[in-house]
Amino acid sequence: MSLTVEAPVQANPVEAFVRTERIPHVWCPGCGIGTTVNCFSRALQQSKLDLEKVVVVSGIGCTGRVAGYVKLDSFHTTHGRAIPFATGMKLVNPELTVIVYSGDGDLTAIGGNHFIHAARRNLDLKVICVNNFIYGMTGGQVAPTTPVGAICTTTPYGSFDEPFNLPFLAESAGATYVARWTAFHVRQVTHAMTEMMRKKGFCFLEILSPCPTLYQRRNRLGDGLEAMKYYKDQSVVRHGANTKEIAISFQGPIVVGKFIDIERPVFLERMNKQLTRTLDAEYAGCVGENVCG
Template identity: 60%
Template sequence: MSAEAETQSAEAETQVEKREVQAEEHPVAPFIRMDRMPHIWCPTCGIGTVVKCYASALENLKLDLDKVAIVSGIGCTGRVAGYMNMDAFHTTHGRAVPFATGLKLGRPELNVTVFSGDGDLSGIGGNHFIHSARRHMDILVILVNNFIYAMTGGQNAPTTPLGANSSTMPFGNFEPPFNLPHLAASCGASYVARWTCLHIRRMTKAFEEGLERKGFRFIEIIAPCSTLYARRNRLGTGLNLLLFFVVFVEIQHGVDTREVGIAFQEKIICGKFVDDEEQTTFLENMNAHYERVLGDKYVSMPPEGGWIHE
């Protein structure tokens, strides 16, 4: 076969393949902006898995997608909002939670998810995170924890385990990291869970619960970052990281969140730690309080928002 013929044959094959791909839509395609594929995440990155589980949760719940909004900050996970086919906002670094707060209070009927990374939510956005939990703000926060600032090139994060290597702790991290489920629970989160990218079904179920509960719901997903975290720490490939989860994850539902801190290459406790369905939310508290003290004079914002129109 001549070189030209070879090329033509290869092109023909590609075209056939393309047609097949178009014909057979991925089950979660309706939830994804397929016109933006392929995504920017590295091979073996865990974020895609988390997105798939979130989309499955939306599908399983048959939620009205028109009323679900998603907000991201900056970073690898910060790109999630950009790939979800719903009202989606890719905001500034660390400010996804307060942006989401405005969305929720501006139109209370919205079901708002914040989807961002450990550095974004617990580093630069840490103050917003704790205050949002404190005031029981009605948002679901999905935090993908890969133990490192990945998009900027592997710098130390508030979640980097003691002793782990990062580009700004080249001799190993000596700062104790956050125990995020404990942080969220102690500040007032109504729902707190942690899973890894290995736990597809449990993660999906947690997202379903998170989307249906009210108040400040926090789900931490431990995700592999082979490009930076694993490489810097000589932990192998994405597959090695998942195998690590197989061996080192312990599921302990309802465990005291003080016990779930993460040490370098030691066990990771997963499970549903808090699920308080009785807790009242910011909006419920505000409405009930004003109804009590102001009576008939109180006018609450309508579910579809405070916009003024003809």
């Protein structure tokens, strides 16, 4: 191999955070999940967190594979149960930064109940949801996020169910940080991830990502690059927009931005407060008392 410039060969910045022996990964050409992993690695760099205390939890699915590729303590859990698993880990060891990295089907269909209750209790979890509008790994079935009219293997005449508006769902359940970006907005995704890692409380980031093999192909929308161009052309940045009005329609405009950024006492703070009030001196405090105050 020729080296034409006398410069120290620096490694790809993402490689410090990726298990390179497992590359090439399983994601299809044109899939945006790898792009979000790039953003995640840059965000970890910028947030300057102690990587010994960062944990990634994934469920099942294409995005669930992230746990297998990041060079951190990572857990690939059962379908839909990434949030319960992360909840247990956070409560036992509150000083960890627990990141749930999973797909739309895993988080909001199979794990939908866990998602809304973790948001309601304001558990200190950072939830990154890569939304490709379809069940990718199982063969392109309709997901709760599939837009009306989109064709999937289980909806050959077009989906007719109203999809979830994920930022609205997260906000109404009580999340303290809600944002939506696409795989095209790499700098903004990185910035949002950095903000989430520094924030306390239930944080939710939705990243729209192309699924060239199933969603794009079945709907005759071209390849991954076409999807990225669609995100570029049709995205409208509206920070602080009313989440009720930002539902996604089939190939329609996409409202992106940071919608919610509020403060609310987290689960452990509320528990400590309540138990101290009722039990007073008898209350021994939770594990990692210094952290949960």
